[in-house]
Amino acid sequence: MAAITTAKKRVNRSLSGSISLFALLLVFGAFMVLPLIYAINNAFKPLDEIFTFPPTLFVKNPTLSNFTDLLNLLSDSWVPFSRYIFNTVFITGIGIVGHVLLASAAAYPLAKHKFPGKVFMFQVVVLSLMFTPAVTAIPNYMIMSWLGWIDTYWAVIIPAFAYSLGLYLMKQFMEQIPDALLEAAKIDGASEYRIFWSIVMPNVKPAWLTLIILLFQMLWGSDGNGYIYSEQLKTLHYAAGQIIQGGISRAGAGAAVALILMSVPITLFIFSQSRIIETMASSGMKD
Secondary structure, three states, X not given: OOOEXXXXXXXXXXXXXXXXXXXXXXXXXXXXXXXXHHHHHHHOOOHHHHOOOOOOOOXXXXXXXXXXXXXXXXXXXXXXXXXXXXXXXXXXXXXXXXXXXXXXXXXXXXXXXXXXXXXXXXXXXXXXXXXXHHHHHHHHHHHHHHHOOOOOOHHXXXXXXXXXXXXXXXXXXXXXXXXXXXXXXHXXXXXXXXXXXXXHHHHOHHHHHHHHHXXXXXXXXXXXXXXXXXXXXXXXXXXHHHHHOOXXXXXXXXXXXXXXXXXXXXXXXXXXXXHHHHHHHOOOEOO
């Protein structure tokens, strides 16, 4: 079997160049992290600090009253907060698993098999990447209505299955797998099913790990308002939006729930980034 190698390229840079690059990256990094710092501090500010002008970045008198107010609001809701959590976790989990499996299964023949219409099919996939979700919203709604899935979980999950970026990403990564590696497996008597699960999928781990994060971010932040109308089927994002839109008196609770919603995808990325970087670094393969 072909060996999988990692190409390392040494970059020669002067000390002044390294310092300048570090300073530039530090400035850009600071601008990127400022909104996160502001959101974290806002969640612990009392109401008078939240509406202070000019606004302050750091909290002066930290308090947990925003979180207690949030708990009180949730306890008064006629739909239990646990129901919103279940809806969001169910939609996110099924959407991620289904999309990764379908995108991988569709990408494998496009990357490693020859059949009529292959090039045209991939061009259609690439073309679909040009359309924003707003453009496909009405066609998606019409299809879901025709299938009778409006006001169900599937109205949000099924469109996620057809996320064309996943198919494109998986196909590009699968093309990097040496054909000799697959041919050797066939000579050893491996079936297409076993080649796909034992050779192809482990070697495209960077792609499906990245897909999981992208899909999680997309589905975790989905409110499904265009497809789901029943309150008991709504998601966390919808519940958070209702709290945030509650006016000045709910500003503190809104800041608290915004921090909670942000913390989940951020935590997922923190725990998975080292694995993604590691697999990205080892994804260069040669025949």
